[in-house]
Amino acid sequence: MRLRCSQELRELLPWYANNTLTEEERAKVEAHLARCERCQQELRELRQIKELVVLSVKSVPEPSEELFSRTVERTRSQGRHTIAQLSWQIFALGFSLGVLYERGRVRLEPEIEAFGWELKRRKG
């Protein structure tokens, strides 16, 4: 018996082969497969292709413990980096304000003066 298979159904077969269909979709595919030789052949090909695709990639061991510690180390050093950068920026700002102030090029308002002092205090 020659059955007509919808494109929609045939497009589900790869996902039947990789076992990721929903319960409902799987039941629909299985009901069709039971009666359709053409789709059974398609499924055989898909399974063979799946095997070959898996074979084409080198096998990998589990990620090493060292990979974990290296990664954590880098997240920490990035945290430190940010704090280091921030204190450098505060230092630079305080320093330039200080230089400008001492050279008398700018007259700082009392609030800004207080802020500059605060920055100097923080860097020290």
Next chain:
Amino acid sequence: MHDEIAWVRQVAQGDERAFERLFRCYAPRILRFAMSYLNDPAHAEEVVQETMIAVWKSAKEYKEQSQVSTWILGIARNKALDCARARQREPEFLREKLDRRASARATPEQIAQRDSQAERVRSALEKLSPEHREVMMLAFYNELSYSEIAQILNCPEGTVKSRVYYAKEQLKKLLSEGGEML
């Protein structure tokens, strides 16, 4: 089932223990995922590291309407593609050395037998367009569902399904010509 969304929220707060849990849960998956793009263990490990650092830094931006897995694999995909691009700029001799180091453990006969078939399948896969090759790896090597792949690639599910359908036809033709498939 772990509460992965809670882990990501904790990571966003700078919680290192939640980060460790997320790392242990995802590193094996990311490693396999990266292997399907790079086929090189040393570079794949690099992708795991870069991906998890990006997760640490951007956990705050995670949108809870997407799955944690597809969010992480989406990041891993970008890192793997960056790495593949960088490798293309690498001098040839450097690439060869890395590949040889990776397969140094098996006996020469084992390598010859297995690698020659793997090599033929790889070269057939390389004849597909990048889009077609990618969906074949995601569906058959990584065993992801069409909706997961659609989220990772940020494209409609229908596109994923039709790409796999046509890629399979093309690959079948290429593999039959090479005698890998009946």
